[in-house]
Amino acid sequence: MMNIHDIAKLSGYSAATVSRVINCRKYVSDNAKLAVQKVIKEYDYVPNDVARDLSKGKTHNIGVVMPHTKHPYYTGIINGIMDAAFPAGYRIVLLPSMYNADVEMNYLNRLRRKAYDAIIFTSHGISLEDLVNYQTYGSIVCCHDPGNYKISAAYTERIDSYLAAFKWAKEQNVHDVSILLSRDFTLSATSQLTRKAFSDVFGHAPSNDLLRTGIVTYEDGYASARSLHENNQTPDMIFSNGDDIAAGARQFYLDNNLPVPMLIGQENQLSGQLLNLPTIDHNFHEIGRLAFELAISDETKQVSVESKFILRNQKDCSDS
Template sequence: MNIHDIAKISGYSSSTVSRVINNRNYVSDKARQDIQKVIKDFDYVPNDVARDLSKGKTHNIGVVLPHTKHPYYTQLVEGIMSAAFPAGYRIVMLPSKFDADVEMNYLNRLRRKAYDAIIFTSHGISLKELLKYQKYGSIVICHNPGELNIAAAYTHREESYIDAYKWIKSQNYQRISILLSRDYQISATAQKTIQAYRKTFGSEPDHRLLNTDVTTFDDGYNAAAQFHHNQYEPDIYFTNGDDIAAGVRQFYLDNDLKLPMLVGQENQLSGRILNIPTINHHFHEVGKLACELAINNEIKQLSVESEFILR
């Protein structure tokens, strides 16, 4: 049933029915009562999708994220939601697992007006492919796009990484383990982490002390166990999360081993409790900025400075 059916049954015009449904003025009491009776008798409910499309807005923003195991994603989402709710927008979570085909499906849904905008917290699809879909709605990424003209909100990490490495160097640590979420070849974050190491130490990190696919407390625990099993013990861990650093620490405690020095990231509660150095990337603020760009359909690049916190 639609408003034309209600109009036919009630004997009033479609415009009068529309005014009643939307609680507008300029409707007589009798007409309002007659129309509301038909609505009640037939249990009519307005179609929000059709109404939104008629207005050219869905007030839905899709947020593409590969997983939620790392605070990078959870903090971004918290920031996005803090900006979306006051503006009257709904957030639709779109899991991707870095699968380019899945991400392409989401872009085609943007093209079909399922969302007003899409925020990519990370992506497997190329930036050049994303650019092709900007004409269908706002697309925002959460890393530096370089010279490409696409909306972006991101944290400027390089200086905080260098500050952390300079401190590590000043303490004369030699066996520096670096824990990463993804491989250097495919991760911009991993690339910045290693580039900052090269700038600070003038050499490549020891590949025997690198470990990837580390995103959780358990991953940190297992990475420490692997190094111990290989009899190549780091004297400091530069981890990609405070919870991950806590996992490393727990392995050493469980096995009555001397604790190594730990450096975390994301300024999580675990890092504050353990009182370890960390890097605050302010991802909550990045998420807010990304959402504001999506809502306003602005093509800007906005960056937030990270900071190394020495405890």
């Protein structure tokens, strides 16, 4: 592949002069500019942007690791990152992982090889210890509370909003609550907080019979309601991990002329607004913006945003 040294030999001018011509710098004679441009045109030379960026110590690429995009958690964070990155002149590279630790380690090694200036982990299957160890190669930001680990993080404070939601449920004389989660308690800090809030309010752990995991879409919500019905389980309430998911569960009951349990959604989605569902807004767009700002900064710090339980009137939630 041709480089500026080849152009210098062919044009008869120095590599420094060639570089000035390519980058439209001053202090280049007309004769030199014409000679260099003639070689560039003849050999169809295109500058290597990657090499140029590396010479400057920056790629202006930020990698964003995400297991999938099916849940509004990820799309909300991505939208926040994109809205902050574009005016700052950065490119965002989406890195799918499906929680595969080997895949995520490969992304970390690409950070080590300077493919990205930083990586934001919206979630991860790899250990926090590994993330901390790789910070020497570039900025790494996670989107959950890292506890005592010294790593940059932007995350939402969830526990108070979960407590508020379950306290309201208890005030409605709810006893049997079906909880729909993306991941099991053993795998997800968010799921653990949900269980803790439920236990603190109701005085006992959630029922395993009423628990459903792997729930991320409207279709999953519909299927979870069908599963509950087929197992003769009739919860007073369904606490879902998304308004679209709650809407899916609701639709199963309506399609089968069954009473609709009380519903609580999350993420303040349009479906929840139209159905007047109580919901929890975790402000993921703001989390994405903050994660990007941390990624391009030279600081290692942790910032959090409060979530909010939004109570709406459910009187029309079971209408067809």
